[in-house]
Amino acid sequence: MKIDDQKIRNIGISAHIDSGKTTLTERILFYTKRIHAIHDVKGKDGVGATMDSMELEKERGITIASAATYCEWKGYEVNIIDTPGHVDFTIEVERSLRVLDGAILVLCAVGGVQSQSITVDMQMKRYKVPCIAFINKCDRSGANPYRVIGQLKSKLGHNAVAMQIPIGLEIDAEGVVDLVSMKALYFDGDNGETVRTEEIPANLQDEAKTKRDELIEAASLFSDELTEAILEEKEISSELLYAAVRKGTLKREITPVYMGSAYKNKAVQPMLDGVTYLLPCPSEVENVALDMDKNEEPVVLENDSEKPIVALAFKLEDGKYGQLTYIRVYQGTVEKGSTIVNVRNGKKVKVGRVVRMHADQMEDVEYLRAGYIGALFGIECSSGDTFVSPGINMTLTSMYVPKPVISLAIVPKDNKSQMSMSKALNRFSKEDPTFKTFVDPETNETIIEGMGELHLEIYVERMKREYDAEVTTGNPRVAYRETITQRADFNYTHKKQTGGSGQYGRIAGYIEPVSDAEFVFENKIFGGSIPTQYISACEKGFKQSMAKGPKLEFPITGVKVVINDGASHAVDSSDMAFQACARGAFREAYLRAKPVIHEPIMKVVVETPAEFQGPVMGLLNQRRGMIVGSQDEGVMCVIEAQMPLAEMFGFSTILRSSTQGKAQFTMEFSIYRQVPQSIAEKIALEVAQNKKSAA
Amino acid sequence: MLKKEIIYRNPLINLGYADEDILPNGGFGAVLAHAGLGKTALLVQMALNTMMREQSVLHVSLHEAVSKVDVWYHELFQNIAGEQNANEIQEYWDKIQPYRFIMTFRVEGFSVPKLEERLTDLMQQNIFKPHTVIIDGLKFDESGRGLLVNLKELASKYSMRIWFTIHTHRHEPPKENGLPLSFLHVADLFDVLVQLAAKGEEVYIKALKGQAATAKQDSLLLDPATMLIKNLD
Numbered sequence: 001m002k003i004d005d006q007k008i009r010n011i012g013i014s015a016h017i018d019s020g021k022t023t024l025t026e027r028i029l030f031y032t033k034r035i036h037a038i039h040d041v042k043g044k045d046g047v048g049a050t051m052d053s054m055e056l057e058k059e060r061g062i063t064i065a066s067a068a069t070y071c072e073w074k075g076y077e078v079n080i081i082d083t084p085g086h087v088d089f090t091i092e093v094e095r096s097l098r099v100l101d102g103a104i105l106v107l108c109a110v111g112g113v114q115s116q117s118i119t120v121d122m123q124m125k126r127y128k129v130p131c132i133a134f135i136n137k138c139d140r141s142g143a144n145p146y147r148v149i150g151q152l153k154s155k156l157g158h159n160a161v162a163m164q165i166p167i168g169l170e171i172d173a174e175g176v177v178d179l180v181s182m183k184a185l186y187f188d189g190d191n192g193e194t195v196r197t198e199e200i201p202a203n204l205q206d207e208a209k210t211k212r213d214e215l216i217e218a219a220s221l222f223s224d225e226l227t228e229a230i231l232e233e234k235e236i237s238s239e240l241l242y243a244a245v246r247k248g249t250l251k252r253e254i255t256p257v258y259m260g261s262a263y264k265n266k267a268v269q270p271m272l273d274g275v276t277y278l279l280p281c282p283s284e285v286e287n288v289a290l291d292m293d294k295n296e297e298p299v300v301l302e303n304d305s306e307k308p309i310v311a312l313a314f315k316l317e318d319g320k321y322g323q324l325t326y327i328r329v330y331q332g333t334v335e336k337g338s339t340i341v342n343v344r345n346g347k348k349v350k351v352g353r354v355v356r357m358h359a360d361q362m363e364d365v366e367y368l369r370a371g372y373i374g375a376l377f378g379i380e381c382s383s384g385d386t387f388v389s390p391g392i393n394m395t396l397t398s399m400y401v402p403k404p405v406i407s408l409a410i411v412p413k414d415n416k417s418q419m420s421m422s423k424a425l426n427r428f429s430k431e432d433p434t435f436k437t438f439v440d441p442e443t444n445e446t447i448i449e450g451m452g453e454l455h456l457e458i459y460v461e462r463m464k465r466e467y468d469a470e471v472t473t474g475n476p477r478v479a480y481r482e483t484i485t486q487r488a489d490f491n492y493t494h495k496k497q498t499g500g501s502g503q504y505g506r507i508a509g510y511i512e513p514v515s516d517a518e519f520v521f522e523n524k525i526f527g528g529s530i531p532t533q534y535i536s537a538c539e540k541g542f543k544q545s546m547a548k549g550p551k552l553e554f555p556i557t558g559v560k561v562v563i564n565d566g567a568s569h570a571v572d573s574s575d576m577a578f579q580a581c582a583r584g585a586f587r588e589a590y591l592r593a594k595p596v597i598h599e600p601i602m603k604v605v606v607e608t609p610a611e612f613q614g615p616v617m618g619l620l621n622q623r624r625g626m627i628v629g630s631q632d633e634g635v636m637c638v639i640e641a642q643m644p645l646a647e648m649f650g651f652s653t654i655l656r657s658s659t660q661g662k663a664q665f666t667m668e669f670s671i672y673r674q675v676p677q678s679i680a681e682k683i684a685l686e687v688a689q690n691k692k693s694a695a
Numbered sequence: 696m697l698k699k700e701i702i703y704r705n706p707l708i709n710l711g712y713a714d715e716d717i718l719p720n721g722g723f724g725a726v727l728a729h730a731g732l733g734k735t736a737l738l739v740q741m742a743l744n745t746m747m748r749e750q751s752v753l754h755v756s757l758h759e760a761v762s763k764v765d766v767w768y769h770e771l772f773q774n775i776a777g778e779q780n781a782n783e784i785q786e787y788w789d790k791i792q793p794y795r796f797i798m799t800f801r802v803e804g805f806s807v808p809k810l811e812e813r814l815t816d817l818m819q820q821n822i823f824k825p826h827t828v829i830i831d832g833l834k835f836d837e838s839g840r841g842l843l844v845n846l847k848e849l850a851s852k853y854s855m856r857i858w859f860t861i862h863t864h865r866h867e868p869p870k871e872n873g874l875p876l877s878f879l880h881v882a883d884l885f886d887v888l889v890q891l892a893a894k895g896e897e898v899y900i901k902a903l904k905g906q907a908a909t910a911k912q913d914s915l916l917l918d919p920a921t922m923l924i925k926n927l928d
Contacts, residue, residue, distance in 0.1 A: 155760050515781040614816035621822045629754075629761035629797025630813065632804055640761050673789060 005303060006281050008371050010328070012081045012097060012129070014120040015106035020136045024106055024262040025069075025080060031193060031269055032071035032078070068315070068326055068357045068373055076276040079373040097124060099314045099328035099373065102279030103131040104271070109143035109169075109259070112633070113151040114607060121156045130249050132278055133158075134271050135259040138166055139173040142635070145259045158255040159248070161218045163274060164267070165211050166259055167201065176260060176267045177204055179212040180238050185270060192265025218254055219244035242277045249278045282371030287330045289386070289394040292343065299394060301331045305369040308332050308389035309340055312396045313381050316431045325379045326357070327368070330396070332389060334376070335367040340387040343395045349387075353377040382430050404436055404449035405600040405645055405669050408456050409474035411445065420469035421446070428459055435459060449479070452667060453649060478646045479600060480683065481672060482549035483558040484593035487512040491565075492588050494581035497572075504572035505530075505581035507538055509563035511589045519546055520560040530566035530578070537575040538563060541582025549595060550587050552687050557598075557672075561586075597680050600645045603670040606655065608663035610637045615658050623647035624679075642670060646679075698747055698787075700775050716827075717905070718858075721851030723843075723884050724905070725859040727875070728891035732898055734860040737891065738829050739767050740923070741858065743775070745827050746794040753825035753855075754795060755810070757802045757832035764797045764831075774923055796823045802832065807845040814853065828857045835861055835878050843881050873903045 015021045070079045081100060097103070103124060107117060124131055133152060135145040145166055152160035164176040167184060175186040177200050184201060188194040200208050216236060220227045223244035229236050248254030258274050260267025283303035289310055290296040301310055309332030317324045327334065334340065336354050341347070355362040356374045368374040381387075386395045412418040425437045425448070436449040450456045453476055463469040491508040507530065514520050521539045530538065539561075546556045568578075604625070608616045613630060616639055620627055625643040648667060655663050675683065718724050726734045742752040756764050769788075776784040798813060817823040828850070833842075850857050863875045873890060874882055882888070887905030891898055 513782060515785075613813070614820070617816060617822055618820045621820060626793055627796065627822065628765060629799065631761045632798075632800040632809075634801070634804060638761070674786075 005283050005371055007076045007276075008079070008281050009076055009275055009279055010079045010081075010099065010101045010282060010371070010373055011275055011279055012100040012103045013106060014097070014103050014124065014131075015117060020108070020262050021106045024104075024134065024136060024268065027262045027265065027268045028078075028080065028272060029069065029071055030191060031272065032073050068375070070356050070373070073272045073276060078272075078275060081373070097127045097129050099312060100127075100129055101282055101285045102275070103129050104275065105131045105133045105255075107133060107135050107148050107152070108140075109135050109138045109145050109148060109261075110140050111607075111636070112148045113155045114638075117156070121158075125252075128252065130252050130280055131255060132249065132271070132274050133160060133255055133257045135257060136262055138169055138259055139171065139261040139264045139266065141170050143169045143173070145169075145257075149257055152255060152257070159218065159253055160255045160257050161215050161245075162211050163215065163245075163256045163258055164270065165204065165208055167204065173261055173264065173266055176258075176270065177208045178270060179208060179215050180241050182208060182212060185267065187266050187269070192268070195269050215245070216241065219248060222247040222251070222254070246278045250280050250284060287396075289330070289396050292393040292395060303370045304331060305333045307370070308392050309334055309338075309387065310392075310394055310396065311340070311368075311387045313379070313383055313385045313387065316381070316383050316427075322378055323380065324355075325376045325381060326373065327376060327387065328373050329368050329370050331370050333367050333369045334374075334387070339390060341390050342381050343386040343388055343393065344382070347380075348390065349379055349381075351376055351379075382433075384433060403479075404434060404451060405479050405602075406452060406456065407447050407449040407477045407479060408460075409440070409443070409445040409447055409477070410460065410471045411474075413470040413472065417469045417471060420467040421463060421471055424459075424463040424467040424469055428462070445474070451669070454652075476649055478644075480552075480554045480675070481598045482552060482554045482556045482595050483598055484511060484513050484556075484590065484595050486594050488589040488593035490585040490589035492581060492585035493567075494577055494584050496577075501574075502569075502572040503574065503577035503580065504569035505534070505577040506567040507563055507578070507581050507585045508565035509561065509585075511586070511593055512560050512562070513593075514558050514560040517560075518557045519543060522560065522562045524562055524564040525566065529568075530563070531568055531573075534568060534573065534575065534578040535563075537578040538566075538582045541579035542586055544579070545583050545586035545590075550590050551595060552597065552684055554597065556590075556595075597675040597683060598672040599675045599679075600669055601642050601671050601673045602645050602648060602667045604641045604643045604648070604665055604667045606639045606641070606663055606665040608637055608639065608659055610635060612659040612663060613637045613639065616655070616663060619651075619654060619658060623651070624676075643667075644673075644675075645669075700777070700779075716856060718827075718856035718886055720854045720856065721847060722856045722886040723847065723850070723859065724856070724887035724889070725861050725885055726889050726891060727861040727863050727878070727903070729863055729865055729893075732891045732893060734862070734891065735767060735831055736771060736923075737889075737900070738831065738858055738860060739771050740775075742795065742827070742829055743768065743772060743791070746791040749791075749794060750826035751794045751796070751824060753814075753823070753828045754797045755805075755828060755830045756797065756799045757805055757830070759799065759832070761797045761799055764799065768795065771923065796825070802834065805833070807842060807849055810846075811849055814849075818853070825853075825855050828855050829859075830857060831860045833859055835859075835881060840881050840884075843884050847884055873901075 013021045013025055068079065068081050070077060072078070105117065105121065105124070107113060135148050137143060138145060145162075149160045149162060152158045162179065164178055166173060167175045167177060167186075175184060177184050182200060184198045184204075186196040186198060188196050216226070216230065219241055220230055223240070226236065226240055226244045229240060245254060245256055249256060256274060256278055258267065258271040260271065262268055287301045288298045289301055291299050309329065311327045311329045311332075311334055313325045313327050315326040317326070334351055334354065336351055338351050339348055340351060342349060354365050354368055354374060354376060356365050356368075362375070365374065388394055410421070412421045425446070428435050429437050434451050435455070438447055439445070440447050448456055448459065450459070456476070460471060460473055463471060487510055489508075489510045491506070493506040494503060496503040509524070519542075521542060523535050525535070542561045546559065548554070549556050604620070606616050606620070610632070617627055617630070620639065620641045620643065623643060624647050625641045628640040628642060631638040631640070652665070655665060726737050728734045739754075742754060745752050754764055772788060773784070776787075796817070798810075800809070814825070830846075846857060849855075861875075861878060863869075863878075867875050867877065869875055870879065874888070882904075885904065888903040890901045890903050892901060893899075
């Protein structure tokens with residue numbers, strides 16, 4: 001394994017679904033000689049692209065799990081994480097971005113900046129990932145890379161600058177002009193593997209010069225040397241220009257734009273050069289861990305292989321040989337046979353096999369040094385866990401995990417399926433923190449929760465394929481919540497005298513709505529009317545009540561409980577008595593505090609050809625949606641709406657059939673909002689019916 | 696409480712209009728200013744005031760994305776709401792938001808037939824029927840009189856009133872009536888013209904045409920930090 005840290009690139013490929021990022025990855029692997037043949041996504045040869053390692057992904061033509069792989073390009077080691085494009089799987093994208101140092105933002109030359117690109121871009125901003133853009137599909141009819149550059153500026157606020165200009169577009173796409181070397185590049189051979197350098201065609205000379213000037217002007221903001229060279233009218237060398245663009249890219253103040261067509265094998269190699277020239281090496285990125293021994297004080301990690309280990313398990317996969325844990329080493333060296341500690345539970349583990357991944361094939365290595373991404377075998381952990389050398393106690397900042405918004409009851413078909421199902425569920429919930437599972441104590445049903453219909457659908461299918469667990473699913477259920485809308489007082493006495501020691505407690509106070517917390521407890525008792533030792537029992541009792549509303553049994557949020565008086569008995573008061581008293585007090589006040597139901601509202605973005613704009617708006621309107629606006633994008637139109645999740649079941653089918661399959665949509669959780677009265681009554685009726693049938 | 700605050704911040708109140716519409720059906724109004732003085736902010740405040748009166752506003756932007764326009768509304772609404780209870784703010788926003796619809800076009804793709812097509816899509820399905828339209832980003836020097844005449848017909852046909860933002864250039868000195876030369880050829884189509892002008896650190900609103908008799912000239916100030924009507928108390 002090579003030692004030079006300067007020559008490592010940990011990059012991700014992020015984009016809107018269907019912009020061709022899996023195809024691009026496939027080409028990168030081919031040109032870097034990691035694979036020897038090209039298989040396209042949904043290709044006629046039935047092999048599927050190499051990065052779509054899961055059978056299901058091959059069948060659907062989409063990438064679900066991010067497969068990690070590494071390759072070499074001109075002496076640089078490039079670790080690539082292929083990331084999924086669908087919003088339902090954003091946790092995968094976020095996890096990938098957390099461990100990456102740089103990214104390629106793939107955009108479609110026809111579709112431009114689409115809704116998902118906006119989400120992905122926001123995630124990149126959150127993790128401060130520097131990126132370069134690749135405008136793909138320049139061979140498609142309607143391709144216009146300049147329009148996409150304009151959208152990068154206007155829609156995403158990037159300071160996008162072209163590093164190339166196209167030589168022909170649509171069916172005439174031949175190659176690109178490199179604005180740094182001012183040469184024309186063509187791609188010969190069956191798979192475009194031979195890069196032929198020529199002089200710039202005469203008809204593009206002027207355009208190339210103008211665009212190069214624009215590039216130099218943008219880059220000059222980041223280099224005094226370059227500014228001087230411009231003022232003195234000196235020759236500007238490639239090194240000088242690259243160094244300036246690189247500086248801007250690392251600060252995320254400039255986005256270099258490459259273009260080509262991965263499918264037609266055009267201009268992927270120059271983009272790879274861009275990755276090595278412009279994206280950061282691990283030591284150029286500041287990574288921070290929290291020192292648990294020093295009250296979570298932030299510590300900047302050093303990309304030094306000699307220092308104690310700090311590594312992050314960012315993805316788990318269940319393979320043929322047991323659990324495969326993908327890790328990124330931030331500091332130190334994870335060596336075969338060494339001992340590491342899982343910070344979450346303090347457990348020491350011995351490192352067995354250490355591998356580097358190439359989609360679903362692997363290569364054994366002796367160690368992974370700081371800055372590397374690889375995988376370990378036989379390590380029991382959850383994704384997001386931090387591993388360190390014994391003796392230190394640091395954790396990498398936890399990743400933002402959204403709460404699930406939809407649930408589904410699943411029932412195994414037989415005993416065998418039951419066993420496999422629990423195995424699968426155990427694995428999935430470890431792999432994906434947004435996927436949760438539990439058994440409903442009342443109905444005894446197994447419930448799975450996740451971020452969207454498709455998210456859960458995929459897991460149900462994976463259960464069947466990978467674990468041979470046949471399950472039937474119930475109707476998806478929306479994660480409703482209850483909250484109160486006004487203050488209500490309580491003064492409740494819990495008294496029981498049924499032989500033996502009795503139970504006694506009295507609690508008085510009030511509950512009121514609170515907007516920025518799920519539950520707040522405040523003790524305003526002075527003078528010891530409730531002895532201090534029972535206060536925590538009171539809090540516990542109130543907290544227990546929040547799990548299920550007394551009326552509709554949805555979880556309750558946004559309640560502040562204040563207790564200001566009470567009474568106890570020297571013999572009959574106990575923790576148990578005060579817990580029961582708190583529950584009674586909550587019940588007493590709750591209904592008077594005017595409870596309401598809240599439902600998850602999703603931000604839905606539909607992209608449709610303009611001629612279907614009317615029908616699509618109609619569809620959204622029929623579903624209690626509120627259309628925020630419509631954006632005209634030439635032939636396409638983007639409609640943004642806020643939709644109740646409850647109304648979105650089956651929407652994809654209806655949307656497809658009303659737009660001849662030409663529209664697509666993305667959906668993500670936005671906010672919880674109060675359910676209208678008529679719908680609340682319907683929900684109450686349903687809940688009552690479910691209770692009846694369960695009984 | 697919040698409602699009161701929005702009424703107080705109504706940019707037209709000092710031009711002599713409180714509750715009633717300053718523009719008649721089919722009428723045109725415009726806010727003129729140099730870049731960055733707060734044309735959009737002023738119109739968004741006007742829109743919020745209209746939405747509060749439960750009348751629908753169609754916001755057409757020719758240079759910004761839907762999400763960006765939405766941010767304008769959110770920020771100004773939040774600024775107006777200030778220190779009020781977060782629940783109350785959200786609740787009131789949820790109540791008035793359905794009275795707004797954002798439509799964005801590319802400048803080169805905007806035309807009256809296209810706008811009418813989109814409008815009929817909305818109206819026929821009872822999704823949205825605008826009472827007031829805001830058109831932000833139309834270039835008056837480039838779009839000829841014809842476009843505005845057609846827009847005026849459209850406004851009368853659907854009983855709407857339209858507000859425009861007009862970007863004036865520093866290099867272009869105003870004529871005696873305060874209007875820029877590039878605007879004179881269409882000025883007669885407008886019922887109300889309001890100008891934003893910077894004087895030192897402050898931005899003043901001045902009525903150039905159509906103010907009520909009770910209007911107080913030059914008394915209305917925009918706070919350049921929040922783009923809100925300044926608290927004069």
